Amino acid sequence: MSSQEIFRTFIPLGILILCISVFISGCVGTQWTAADWLEKGNQYANEGMYKSAVDAYNQSLQLDSRNSKVYTYRGVALEHMGSYDAAMNDFEQALSINPNESGAWQGKAATYIDTNEYRQAVKAADRAIELAKNPADKAENAYLLRGFALNRLEDYDTALQAFDKAIEIDPKRLDLWQNKAYSLTKLGRFVEVLKCYEVMTGIEPNNAEIWSKKGEIHLALGQINEANEAFSIAKNLIKSN
Template sequence: MKYLSILLFFSICLISCEDKDELEKANQYYNSGDYNKAVQFYNKHLEMKPSHEIAIYNRGRAYEELGQYEKAVDDFLKVIDINPRNMGAYLSYGKHFYREKDYENAAFQFEKAYKLNTNSSQAATLLARAFHKSGKVNEAMEYYDIAINNDGENAEAFLYRGALKLHLNQPGGCNDIQMAKNIGYEGAADLYGQYCK
């Protein structure tokens, strides 16, 4: 009986270590850009732990990188079912709608993410972008302001707030674009040269 207990203990350790190794390998493949391999190892990990929230979310992101958007969305929705407070899953699900030019539903998902963490500059920026694209300029401006207040180095928020100010003939647009340029946002220098010189 003693030997059976020891054998069982080592078997559990071996399975746990192997499972952890597969998740680590999956993350390594994801970080190196080999998304097919990443999916393969996330699948292996999920065979052992089918409700592992992080693995499902990361697999969804890998599917997204591979352009397999339906599979990605399925994973994001699984994550939301497992943990309705997973901000990343709402942001990723919102990006799906944004990519499809369904800005109303994108804003709906981004707002859920923002409400989970009102200090998130990223969530505020994405919400502002969705409002901006759907023509809700006052709401867009409000959330660009929030994004910048939450992170004074958010170049994307500066750039798009500046563009919106220029479009609305409001002062300060070029200052915002200059800030985005100073922070190093790609395309900000071109936009500044086109509209602010």
């Protein structure tokens, strides 16, 4: 066999070996870590795909069973799915690993609200607020949960204090103003309710529902012209959509 024939015979074999080597190294290089699965679970959760999120968190926990945040996030996904007992178990597991996990206390507060245990929700939210040390702890959510539970307990004045604290942290968040407006409405403080809706229409000027509710508050205050103007804006927004 000539040298040229040997060259032609072994080059394909060399390429094959190279391809196999690249394939194997690629597979090893793309092996997912616990952090990868956690990130994927969070992506699913942000898209509202909670079952897929739980599956991803399960994979993460198989690789690292001592990560309190994964239990917390899985608990939140389960809470959204209505699996309240399983969610609470995850929050408790997170807190057994890290008793200072603010997010787990928030998750417990949300789950207590779902199951109409409002006093327990306030206690859990208070603990979350106490532990929130940085923006990542989302203290505004804890204050929101506290206020929401207090509203259900008809303690509207104290609920307002919680919503005001949340608004100090994130003044552009619509749901905070909506809940504050609810408390004020229950207290009959319609002038202050109107101020809330003025802020809300500034945050979402194309939200027809907000304009319509603003019109209702104007009516409650006897401001007929202002009410008609708000209703007209709401009607035009609905037509444009």
